[in-house]
Amino acid sequence: MASPLVLLPGDEVPTRHLPSNKSNPLKLGPGLRLLSQPSSTSQNTQSQHVLAATQAGILTTDVKRNTVSLLSFPNRRYIPTVNDLIIAQIHHSSVDYFHCMVTPHTAHALLGQLSFEGASKKTRPMLRQGDLVYARVLSIGLGAGAEVELTCVNPATGKSEPGGLGPLNGGMVFDVSTGMAARLLRASSSSSEQSESIDGLVVLSELGKKLESLGGFEIAVGRNGKVWIDCSNAGESAVKATIAIGRCLQTVDEKGLGPTDQKKFVTRILREMKLVS
Amino acid sequence: MVGPTASLSNLSRADGSASFKCPTTGYKILGSVNAPVELPGRRDALKPEEATVEVFIKPGNTTAGVGERYVEGIIRTMLQKLILGRERGFPRRGVVITLAIVGGGAIARGDSYLTLLPSLLHTSLLALLSGAVPMSMTYSTALVAVSKSNVIISNPTLVEAKAASSLHVLAFSSKGHLLLNESQGRFDFDTWKTVQQCAHALCRGVDLPEVDGDIAMEAQGDSGTAEGFVRETVENHLYRDYAWKIDTE
């Protein structure tokens, strides 16, 4: 299709845009809801149900998984959802919990003192105010004022699954939009040779290639719009490289650069910072 | 005629924001939406079944007074019916809309707020859309004046509005319902009917004959109308935000 369909609240999803996969039920993503015709007008022959948008967004469908969803504005505030990976900052600790900040101006999320891989009363990590953790949202509670609970360990296996959960040492955190964070997560969760095309995001693989000589870098992406970057292998130029990567990600996010522009920008930044000759 | 200008998501800390400038009245509004937010310590606002809608209007040069309270009430009543406050995560929380008047003339005590109302309503709508607040419908509004010689002036300037014998603000839903009517001045019902038709044309264009579902929706992409303007603004913004996605497809 030439330009994707944008729906405003109240607009009905045209039936021809729905995936025609009949084998499994249609799944609705955020921003859409199923409406039924009011009972008084049910005599007409049209279908009884329509899909209508409740937000403004671009209609996207996935034929394989038989889903239809609405891509809304990417800069929205992060609202915790179970199983999201986030980067939280320790605010203070109490007997049983670390109180963490996930988003500014919201209530603190709780992270159990023992919710770390292999943690016991004696071996638990001693996190202090300002420390960072990469954690998974365990539960969001019910209703308003409920507490969000985080964990760094899979309670079933006792391992930090998916890998990398736990305290983040060194490095630096950059803020990106939540939409960008979601893209980065999608891009990094797919295999490396495929990642060229994922969501038009080549900045990470490009940076990886260019910085390989410096010893590469570590990155953790939180759904709450935070990206943690560490280049401690780079020795002398570790700080420079970290800043360069952060700038690349933030600029790609803000300016919405396309794949070719991303490559150009990465080359330019790295040259400006005298990281790559 | 110069159309209004608007931009979306210009504030980084708010969940949704929009700025709107009306060329004829010269008002410039900056609006922000935060939703859903906790309203701690507001026992009156904790409704167990739905979200509480709060509207605050900040005049550019003074503190908010009784006039602002009144307009806040109008906007709140209208939006409460359109915002789906029963969606997940919204009950017992708040939808807070703050509208700052950043440009245009001041409104003195007791002055009619009608000239400002369409700009405020359009800003709130765009801000709500950019904050992805679930709504059942969108709307569009128009300001219409009737001059002393019974001439209907659509989108009057402030001078025309002041000299008019009656002033009307109408809002139509995206499905054609009359959502809001605020009329002041001296007029009779037949005049109002003409005003209503004029406002309807400004908001939604000329009535299309009822066509089947999808076709009717695409046919109304008229950019001259207030509704078309809102749609265009949102589309442009979304296309820019998702340029990476559209390009790769």
Added chain:
Amino acid sequence: MVTSAAAPAPSSRPALSLPPSQFARLQPHAYLLAHLSPPSTNNQPSIRANGRAPTQFRVTSANAGSLTHTNGSAVVRIGDTAAVCGVRAELLHTEDIASWSVSQATSSNKSPRSVDQTEELGEQDDNETIERERAHIEDLNLLVPNLSLSTGCAPGFIPGSAPSSLAQSLSHQILSLLHSTRLVRADDLRIWYQPPSMGPEELERHNEEEQMDVDTAQNDPVEESPREIKAFWVLYIDIMIISLAGNAFDAAWAAVLAALRDTKLPKAWWDVDNETVVCSDSISDARKLSLRGLPVASSFAVFEADAAAGWRAVVIPEAAEMKAQRLARKGGVSERWLLADPDGYEEGLTQERACVVVDKDTDGKVIILEMEKNGGWTIDTEDLQQLVDLSSQRWEDMKRILDEC
């Protein structure tokens, strides 16, 4: 309680043993709906829980001049909603107005006398007059209404608390309606001074002349030097809602109207010797305000049959479709009712409101002065037409009530 009520009934049906007052509290929506849509078997008309027909207003009474230390006052009672309004006039000297000499210099080029004459001719105001009126009444804030709900009028309003946003918006609504209807004539509020064109030895005699009625002095052809405004009356209009049972605006506006009709301003003139405004204390000298017309406000609410409409995920029909449905259903069961003059109980059950302020000119032609509708999408053009018709009927009743008080 339950058993005693059920005892006289031969068949033991405990569901019906709930007294109506409790049912009204537990299921307010169903209670009102049951009243409005009686079973079709008994030919009862649809009636509201308070015993009124849907388009019937509550019993209204007005009493003017109850407060003795005000220039004008009125108590208006609409059902259980009661509003007291007092008007107090205070003097504003033009020399105390900071911008007076500047604004006067620009606007006094036109002869004030000609302006007054057009005004006396009646409603044929030209733009200039209206502009002057606006300049004086609106820019100088000569009308200051203030509405107070913190009189313990309803359980939600605690005495002594800050004005709620409802009170503030009602105050604004009254002020903006006073301005837009131009109810009070600016000329009633002006205090003129005619400088003598004669020598100082005649000044004493002139002062006596000045005490005559302003109009005769003004028609005196000898005096040619321009008159000037020395002071204004500022009307402080205070409204207290002493009991609130819904529809505060109609009651408050009716009270303002009755109080202004009752208002008498003492005769005042500029005393040259003392350089101050002097008022006459004789009641016979005081004159009433000559108001423009009689705008009457009528409020309405829309009660929707479906209590859970907000919960139901149904398609909202297009406006045209909705109209067609309504026409098709005409005569059958209605899905919504227009309720005139909603009381507190009904206001809690409705969201959509409409308010119409009408006046009638001397030929009996209806003039709409304000028409508001908000909070929903069921009222369309035809409904508004009906509301205007109802409001003009109400105007007749209110005129009778206000004329009698």
